[in-house]
Amino acid sequence: MKRGFIPVRRTRLLTCAVVVLSTIVLTAPVASAHYRSVDSVDGGEIRYGDETQWDDSRSWAVSEWNSLSGGVNVAPDDAWNIEDLAFGDYSANDGLCGFYDTNSGADDIKLNNSNYNGYSQGQRRACTLHELGHAHRLAHTFNDQAMDDCPVCTTYYTSPQDHDRSDYHGIW
Amino acid sequence: MIALSRRGLVTGAILATVAVGAAVAILTSQTSLGSPRTVYIETSYGFDVSDKRQLAGYSEDVFLGRVVETIGSEDSHTQYSVEVLEPIKGRLQGTVTVSQLGYVDGAETHVTEDQPLLVPGQEYVLATNPDVAHDGWHTLVAGPTAAATTNETNRGEVVSEYRRAVRNQFYPPGQPPKEDE
Numbered sequence: 001m002k003r004g005f006i007p008v009r010r011t012r013l014l015t016c017a018v019v020v021l022s023t024i025v026l027t028a029p030v031a032s033a034h035y036r037s038v039d040s041v042d043g044g045e046i047r048y049g050d051e052t053q054w055d056d057s058r059s060w061a062v063s064e065w066n067s068l069s070g071g072v073n074v075a076p077d078d079a080w081n082i083e084d085l086a087f088g089d090y091s092a093n094d095g096l097c098g099f100y101d102t103n104s105g106a107d108d109i110k111l112n113n114s115n116y117n118g119y120s121q122g123q124r125r126a127c128t129l130h131e132l133g134h135a136h137r138l139a140h141t142f143n144d145q146a147m148d149d150c151p152v153c154t155t156y157y158t159s160p161q162d163h164d165r166s167d168y169h170g171i172w
Numbered sequence: 173m174i175a176l177s178r179r180g181l182v183t184g185a186i187l188a189t190v191a192v193g194a195a196v197a198i199l200t201s202q203t204s205l206g207s208p209r210t211v212y213i214e215t216s217y218g219f220d221v222s223d224k225r226q227l228a229g230y231s232e233d234v235f236l237g238r239v240v241e242t243i244g245s246e247d248s249h250t251q252y253s254v255e256v257l258e259p260i261k262g263r264l265q266g267t268v269t270v271s272q273l274g275y276v277d278g279a280e281t282h283v284t285e286d287q288p289l290l291v292p293g294q295e296y297v298l299a300t301n302p303d304v305a306h307d308g309w310h311t312l313v314a315g316p317t318a319a320a321t322t323n324e325t326n327r328g329e330v331v332s333e334y335r336r337a338v339r340n341q342f343y344p345p346g347q348p349p350k351e352d353e
Contacts, residue, residue: 007173009173010173036212036214038211090247090248091304091305091351092273092301092303092304092305092311093230093301093302093304093311093313093350093351094273094301094311094312094313094314095217095218095219095221095227095230095313095314095315095318095347096215096216096217096218096273096314097216097217097218098216099213099214099215099216099248099273099284100213100214100216101211101213101214101248101282102211103277104280108248110248112218113351114304114348114350114351115218115347115348117348117351118348118349119348127216130216131214131216134214139214140214149215149216149217150216150217150218150219150220151216152216152218152346153217153218153219153220153346154345154346
C-alpha cells in the first residue's frame with residue numbers, strides 16, 4: 001500500500017454512499033418546486049367547516065378535486081371528525097382573490113369578498129379551486145394551470161389542468 | 173479493497189457531512205421541532221402585482237414611509253404605525269396605520285413569500301388602499317412590489333421608479349372595481 005493511502009472495503013464505501021444519497025433524495029419532495037411542505041390532509045381526507053358565503057364555488061372546488069380518482073376525499077366536517085380546513089371570507093382591497101394559511105388547528109382558506117363580489121361564477125370557482133389545491137399541498141406552477149399564482153388574472157381554469165393533475169397524483 | 177488517499181477521504185467526508193446537513197436543515201425548517209419557524213401563507217393574486225403601473229392604478233395611495241412600530245394583530249393581519257415621509261400618489265400625511273397580511277403566532281411567523289413582514293425602523297415605498305373594515309386604517313396591497321425597501325443609497329432611485337409607475341398607471345384589466353370602504 002502506497003504511503004498516504006488508506007485501504008477501504010468496497011462494501012463500506014458503497015454503504016456510506018447509499019446513506020448519503022438516500023438522505024438527500026428523501027428530503028427532495030419536501031423542497032420540490034411544485035409542492036408545499038404541508039397540507040390539510042389527515043388520514044387521506046380533508047374535513048372542512050363551511051363559513052363562506054360563496055357556496056357554489058366551494059362545492060364546485062370540492063367536487064373537482066374529488067373527481068381525481070384514488071386521491072384525497074374532501075368532505076364536510078361532522079361530529080366524528082376533527083376539522084382540518086375552514087372555508088371563510090374576508091374583505092380587503094389587497095389585490096388578492098384569496099389566501100390559504102396553515103395553523104396548528106384547522107387550516108384556513110379565506111376568500112376575498114372585495115373581489116368575489118365583482119367576479120363571474122367562473123372566476124369564483126377558479127380561485128376557490130386554486131385555494132383548495134394548496135390544501136392538497138400543491139404550490140404555484142405554470143401560467144396555463146389552475147395552480148398559476150394569478151388564477152383569475154386573464155385566462156382562468158375551473159378544473160385541474162394536466163400539470164395540476166400530474167402534480168396531484170404525484171403525491172396522492 | 174479500494175485504496176483511497178487520506179486527502180480524498182477527508183474531502184469526501186466533509187462533502188457528505190455538508191450534503192446530509194443541508195438535507196436535514198431543509199427537513200427540520202419545515203417541521204415543528206420546538207424552534208421558531210416560518211409558515212408561508214399562499215396568496216392568490218387578482219392581477220399582475222409585479223407590474224408597478226397596475227399596482228399604482230389599483231392603489232389609492234403610494235408613499236415613502238418609515239415603520240414606527242407594530243401596534244396590533246387581527247384576523248391574520250398585523251397593524252403598524254407608519255410615518256409618511258413623502259406621498260407619491262394620494263395625499264397621506266403624518267402617521268398612519270397600515271395593515272398587512274401576515275402575523276406572528278407564538279413561535280410561528282405566518283408570512284407571504286412575496287412580502288416579508290414590515291420591520292419597525294425600516295423605510296419602504298408602500299402601496300395601500302383604505303381598509304374596508306376599519307376606519308382610518310390602510311390595507312397594504314399584497315405582492316412583491318407593494319412594499320419596496322429603501323435606504324439612503326437607493327431611496328431617490330426607488331421613489332423615482334414609483335413616480336414613473338404612477339405617471340403610467342392603469343387599473344388592472346379584469347380586476348373588479350374596489351369595494352368602497
